[in-house]
Amino acid sequence: MKKIYLHPLPIRIWHWINAISFIILIVTGLQIRYRELMGLMKFKEAVDIHNFLGFVLIFNFFIWLVYYIFTGKIKIYIPPLNLKKFIMGSLKQARYYGYGILMGEPNPHHSSPDNKFNPMQQMAYLAIMMLLIPLQLGSGLLLWDAKMFADWINLVGGIKIVDTVHVFLFLFFTSFIFVHVYLATLGHTATAHIKAMFTGYEELEEEHSH
Amino acid sequence: MSEEKAEKISGKSALGLVIFGPILGMLYVCLLPLIALMTLLLVLPELASAKKTDILENSSICMGCHSSPDFTKTFKNKEKMSVFVNEKDFKSTVHRFLSCTDCHQSISLDNHPGSADAYDGKNAFAVAAAAACKNCHPEAQLKAKPNHGFIANKTNAPPCTVCHGAHTVKRISEWKPTLSSNNQYCLTCHSQKISKQQKNGEMLSLSIDPSVLAASVHNKHACSDCHVEYTKTSHPVKQFDSNRKHSISVSEACKKCHAEKHKAVSESIHAKMISEGNLKAPVCTDCHGFHTVGPKATYETMSGVPCRKCHEDIFKIYSKSVHGMAKAKGTHNAPLCSSCHFAHEVKVTSMSEKIKGACLGCHKDAEAKHTKWLPNASLHLSAISCAACHSPGSGKGIYLRLYDQDTGKSFTEEQMLKILGTTYEGLSNKIDPHGDGIESDELWSLVSKMNEKGTNAKVTFIGRMDVSTGSEAHQLSFKKNAVKECENCHSQESEFFKNVTVAIVKADGRLTRHKAKSEVLGSMFSLLSLKQFYVLGSTRLKGLDWLGILMVFGGMSVPLAHITLRVLTSPIREAKRLNKMRKEDKR
Numbered sequence: 001m002k003k004i005y006l007h008p009l010p011i012r013i014w015h016w017i018n019a020i021s022f023i024i025l026i027v028t029g030l031q032i033r034y035r036e037l038m039g040l041m042k043f044k045e046a047v048d049i050h051n052f053l054g055f056v057l058i059f060n061f062f063i064w065l066v067y068y069i070f071t072g073k074i075k076i077y078i079p080p081l082n083l084k085k086f087i088m089g090s091l092k093q094a095r096y097y098g099y100g101i102l103m104g105e106p107n108p109h110h111s112s113p114d115n116k117f118n119p120m121q122q123m124a125y126l127a128i129m130m131l132l133i134p135l136q137l138g139s140g141l142l143l144w145d146a147k148m149f150a151d152w153i154n155l156v157g158g159i160k161i162v163d164t165v166h167v168f169l170f171l172f173f174t175s176f177i178f179v180h181v182y183l184a185t186l187g188h189t190a191t192a193h194i195k196a197m198f199t200g201y202e203e204l205e206e207e208h209s210h
Numbered sequence: 211m212s213e214e215k216a217e218k219i220s221g222k223s224a225l226g227l228v229i230f231g232p233i234l235g236m237l238y239v240c241l242l243p244l245i246a247l248m249t250l251l252l253v254l255p256e257l258a259s260a261k262k263t264d265i266l267e268n269s270s271i272c273m274g275c276h277s278s279p280d281f282t283k284t285f286k287n288k289e290k291m292s293v294f295v296n297e298k299d300f301k302s303t304v305h306r307f308l309s310c311t312d313c314h315q316s317i318s319l320d321n322h323p324g325s326a327d328a329y330d331g332k333n334a335f336a337v338a339a340a341a342a343c344k345n346c347h348p349e350a351q352l353k354a355k356p357n358h359g360f361i362a363n364k365t366n367a368p369p370c371t372v373c374h375g376a377h378t379v380k381r382i383s384e385w386k387p388t389l390s391s392n393n394q395y396c397l398t399c400h401s402q403k404i405s406k407q408q409k410n411g412e413m414l415s416l417s418i419d420p421s422v423l424a425a426s427v428h429n430k431h432a433c434s435d436c437h438v439e440y441t442k443t444s445h446p447v448k449q450f451d452s453n454r455k456h457s458i459s460v461s462e463a464c465k466k467c468h469a470e471k472h473k474a475v476s477e478s479i480h481a482k483m484i485s486e487g488n489l490k491a492p493v494c495t496d497c498h499g500f501h502t503v504g505p506k507a508t509y510e511t512m513s514g515v516p517c518r519k520c521h522e523d524i525f526k527i528y529s530k531s532v533h534g535m536a537k538a539k540g541t542h543n544a545p546l547c548s549s550c551h552f553a554h555e556v557k558v559t560s561m562s563e564k565i566k567g568a569c570l571g572c573h574k575d576a577e578a579k580h581t582k583w584l585p586n587a588s589l590h591l592s593a594i595s596c597a598a599c600h601s602p603g604s605g606k607g608i609y610l611r612l613y614d615q616d617t618g619k620s621f622t623e624e625q626m627l628k629i630l631g632t633t634y635e636g637l638s639n640k641i642d643p644h645g646d647g648i649e650s651d652e653l654w655s656l657v658s659k660m661n662e663k664g665t666n667a668k669v670t671f672i673g674r675m676d677v678s679t680g681s682e683a684h685q686l687s688f689k690k691n692a693v694k695e696c697e698n699c700h701s702q703e704s705e706f707f708k709n710v711t712v713a714i715v716k717a718d719g720r721l722t723r724h725k726a727k728s729e730v731l732g733s734m735f736s737l738l739s740l741k742q743f744y745v746l747g748s749t750r751l752k753g754l755d756w757l758g759i760l761m762v763f764g765g766m767s768v769p770l771a772h773i774t775l776r777v778l779t780s781p782i783r784e785a786k787r788l789n790k791m792r793k794e795d796k797r
Contacts, residue, residue: 036703043696043697047585147589154742157741158670158742164737167758171757178762182768
């Protein structure tokens with residue numbers, strides 16, 4: 001069994017802090033928004049937890065940013081600059097998920113520390129990490145103290161706009177988590193990717209030598 | 211010799227007679243008329259007075275009884291009256307030349323009102339007796355003076371004797387010097403029960419209780435200090451449309467000394483209402499009285515506060531509030547009406563920042579205390595009225611008010627009318643065309659009309675949470691009864707969000723309320739019209755809820771669909787795997 005060291009420790013810690021925070025933020029967010037439908041905790045408790053974890057995520061985001069920029073590994077998020085290559089790679093990957101995987105074909109993408117994501121993942125994670133997460137953290141920060149950030153809120157168009165952005169992204173992340181978790185089970189075994197996220201080592205399917 | 215001497219002497223005396231006789235004769239002839247004249251002049255007044263004195267003396271029959279100080283008469287109504295006439299006093303009056311029967315014409319020895327039944331009472335007697343005055347002082351003479359004119363025409367006018375006295379009548383010229391320095395001159399009449407009629411038939415009492423005037427803070431003033439047009443020589447006859455118009459008019463006099471207060475009042479909602487023709491609004495005299503003006507403290511007591519006269523319903527609520535109870539207990543700094551609303555510059559306080567300023571004026575640590583337990587305390591305090599949480603049992607609602615986005619100030623009804631080119635009556639129709647409560651699209655179309663190019667306006671609605679009525683803002687209770695649970699507001703079930711009002715503010719602070727449907731808060735249109743108003747959980751967009759259900763369902767269905775496909779295609783993969791294994795076995 002061949003193993004490659006795919007997830008360095010800081011990234012594993014970052015990932016699991018993110019994961020737990022996301023879940024709790026989703027639950028407390030639902031509690032804040034749907035008071036009359038849920039009674040898991042008091043409104044104020046929900047807000048306090050939500051605020052706290054919001055700051056945890058802001059801090060966590062910077063751990064991720066600093067780590068990837070200083071190690072130079074940020075490039076794994078950058079799709080190939082060659083557009084044709086990128087489109088072809090994406091189509092190949094899409095074909096695999098839509099057809100190849102069903103037909104028992106191997107995954108066209110082989111993860112390595114330098115080339116961790118397939119082109120579709122690159123596209124998705126780049127947008128998430130560089131646009132959607134900062135937007136979510138930023139809008140959350142504005143809502144956290146609407147009076148202090150009143151000028152910023154007005155610049156964006158009003159508190160209802162900020163809230164709508166925050167809630168829309170919350171809906172996106174919530175639905176994304178289902179897909180994310182499912183995709184994590186599509187390693188050569190159902191738990192291969194998940195194990196790797198704990199140990200750092202991804203097991204590779206042994207290829208038969210001819 | 212002696213004869214010679216005698217001759218000489220007789221000669222001398224003859225010469226004296228010849229010389230002095232004519233001189234003395236001339237002197238006598240000339241002086242006699244002079245002496246006679248002088249004697250006459252000296253004696254005439256004596257004669258005159260002697261003659262008049264005679265008349266009183268002729269009344270000696272009357273005075274035989276009436277000079278007794280204890281002599282009284284009892285009327286039908288058991289009233290007692292002294293019938294004593296002080297002869298000495300009478301002799302100093304202007305009427306000293308008259309005899310008793312000149313005035314008391316119906317009284318003679320044969321016809322003396324000995325019986326107590328002759329008159330109902332003291333007043334009836336005085337009225338009958340005073341009728342005699344007109345014998346010498348005819349109506350025309352009386353009516354020449356307006357102050358007399360008023361009185362003389364009254365059916366129940368006080369008899370002359372009330373002001374002038376019965377047996378002590380003095381010349382007016384004798385009155386003036388002694389009474390000019392104080393208000394007694396005016397009070398001579400105005401302490402009586404006198405009144406006048408306004409154009410609308412209302413009667414206005416002109417009576418002033420001297421003791422009340424003396425107890426007022428204005429007791430050092432002369433009547434003419436306020437009643438500037440009235441002097442001893444000038445007494446204009448004024449008639450107002452109504453008593454109300456009279457009060458409004460006389461209140462102008464106060465500004466002579468109280469210019470600052472008068473200016474404050476002129477900027478108040480009360481003055482504004484008067485100027486709009488609402489004469490019910492108070493003027494100076496409504497709160498301070500006319501002649502009863504008391505010191506400031508008079509108006510700062512539960513019983514003396516004049517606001518009650520019109521706002522009794524609110525006062526009742528106030529008196530049961532934490533503030534009213536403290537005031538009633540005598541707590542020195544407990545607020546009364548004017549503490550929050552101010553006494554003179556009374557402004558409309560509905561949902562204004564000013565009233566919050568009044569609360570925080572005393573409760574200086576309010577924000578710090580709220581910060582201890584309330585997240586975003588400052589934001590909460592700016593969007594929620596104090597009463598909304600501190601008036602238990604009050605109705606609650608959301609009030610949407612237009613603000614100018616650039617200046618942050620209220621956008622007034624007047625400004626709206628200008629932009630929309632409509633009238634006050636037309637505005638209601640523009641805001642709520644169907645008259646069934648403002649709907650979300652109507653609210654949005656209003657905002658977009660206001661913000662159209664060319665209007666130079668940039669307006670937005672901001673929501674405030676408040677109690678439903680002004681009265682309820684007064685039922686403030688103890689701290690322990692205040693709302694503290696977040697869920698009270700941060701839930702769509704909250705009472706606040708079921709009661710939505712678009713409140714258009716006039717330049718003077720008054721509000722015009724237009725009912726809105728509660729759906730305006732959560733409609734997608736609100737993203738455009740209410741983008742500055744959001745309450746966690748309570749004003750959430752309905753559309754976003756549905757989108758959320760769709761997205762989460764979508765997120766879940768991707769794995770489910772893929773798993774289904776994988777299950778369905780597993781025989782293919784199985785066949786392929788077996789094929790592969792067979793190939794390898796063949797090798």
